[in-house]
Amino acid sequence: MTEALLEVREISKSFGAVLACADVSLDLRIGEIHALIGPNGAGKSTLIRQIAGNLKPDAGSIHLAGRDVTGWDTASRSRAGLCRTFQISSLAMEMTVLQNVVLGALGRRGDVFRFFHDPLKDTGLVEAGMHALERVGLRHVARDRTADLSHGQRRQLEVAVALTLSPKVFLMDEPMAGLGMEGSRTMTAVLDGLRAEAPILLVEHDMDAVFALADRISVLVYGEIIATGTGAEIRADPLVRSAYLGEEATV
Template sequence: MTEPVLEVKKLCKSFGALVANKDVSFDLREGEIHALIGPNGAGKSTLIKQIAGGMTPDSGQVFFLGQDVTNVRTAQRARMGLARTFQVSALAMEYTVLQNVVLGALGARGDVFRFLKPALKDKELLGIAYEALERVGLEDSAAKITAEISHGQRRELEVAVALTLRPKAFLMDEPMAGLGTSSSKGLTRFLDNLRAQAPILLVEHDMDAVFSLADRISVLVYGELIITGTADEIRADREVRHAYLGEEEET
């Protein structure tokens, strides 16, 4: 078996008396979409932050590409190839769509300390930026101000910025949040193809998307990972149905 791209080992994090994550272990392998689901307050966001680098765990480790990155800072993890998208779009709102993707390409190239050459005339950066925009279908909106495009387009832009990093793994925090049915179906198809490029750790509330996309699903309840399995295994598991899916199946 090949080494997992991303591996989380016995991660623990508490805030005072509140245990947000307790001994969470799982991995993300080449070519897969691994979905992380769980009710609100289960500790998914805390977990994502520790994987992306914004938060240090109390104990446990995070391995990325075989390296222990537990104490590596966010920017460095991104440079290693860990691309994150946010639940609430994290974009430079005053910038044009193009400027946002060029910023991503710039970060990936790593030579940010250039003071005179105009960044938006850099052919290499523009090439990467437009390629990413075309893949998500935003090339026609390149000149629009980010604050003025639709919510759905911003979700797509968020993915486009992640693409400019040419990442080794994607970390996607609710990419479907707030999308209408047709947009979320479009994004589902897109992510389906994306896994060939790099594996995706997907945190998502949209169960249709999760069950149609995920190769494996992990369920987080009260900070603990209760099961990891295929979509069918998760559906069949009684504990999961009780803790999480139960209410949904009855409706």
């Protein structure tokens, strides 16, 4: 109990007659990567949106570092240490790469209402940003316009911004989406090193990455978690095989 930094307790959400999320409970413990997998339409996005604060659950509660954050908005949860990366890169595209990470560092510091303070001349902010870029391997493009980055680099930048926030919990929505073999490998290495800093709730379709990284895996099917366990347990679970992995194995 005490080790869980993020705890989702029996949350439900329905859209009209469609039950998108049925009594879902899961937790994220210190030092782990907990992967959330499930076929398309299983309700992963709905769950992520509820945890991030974009969507309010009909029932149940969400706890972050021991505090009930169910009623909080996105920005408040972010300030409390929940850091989300997006499935589709969500960056300020007209800004430079450095400006994007500096924005993160600024948000982390929390003093955004300064009208005569140039954040790009603030060594603290710039160093925090550059350090984050270094870790994901983007230091050499710091001065480039974000829109000029390749798809893979944008995914990396997304993680770099997350790093500047030094959060308590990472919530990562398909960080590997659209990455090539090489990109996936780099990203896997980055995430692997990250779990020591803060645990990661990882939503991912790339099964190689999931089984390589995850300490625990939860399988979501039709809005319900049908199994939670280690990679080996999940692989062996007959329910999971029929619902999910079985379909892929035949491909």
